[in-house]
Amino acid sequence: MSDLSKIIEHMEVVGADGVHLGTVDKVEGGRIKLIRADSGSHDDHHHYVSGGLVAAVEGNRVRLSANADAAALLEEEKSGEPLADLRP
Template sequence: MTDISAVKEHMKIVGADGAPVGTVDRVEGDRIKLTKDSSSAGFDQQTHAGHHHYISVGLIAGVEGDTVRLSATGANAVRMEEEKS
């Protein structure tokens, strides 16, 4: 399991395939909150722009430098993003 304390604000998040997923706003519990400007990536811009999405920390494969690498591909990670609940 990855040390969650290694995940810092403004780190890039990429899928296992290197595809960009977003940017870390902060860690909240067991989820990574994405910045609002990256939260609409892969979503319908009119319904998903301007608010935060979250990714489960369980998807983290590792932290390398300023990048959080996920165990899922970028496209699959975007499909697994959650909204605030």
């Protein structure tokens, strides 16, 4: 895990494959809070990415240790509940 204190608002979050996953709203409780516009079908609220997935902070990008498609499956609700558990 990289130093989360280096992550600031509006940084791009990308998977290990370089594919865009989201945009940082802020770091909250050891997790990255993504802006609502990057929350897919749940654009009425924020999704979160565990700080444990952060591999590096490089320039204006947060690079994750998982590919974007896999990281999307690991996104969480505010409560910490995984989105994958809520999908039909």
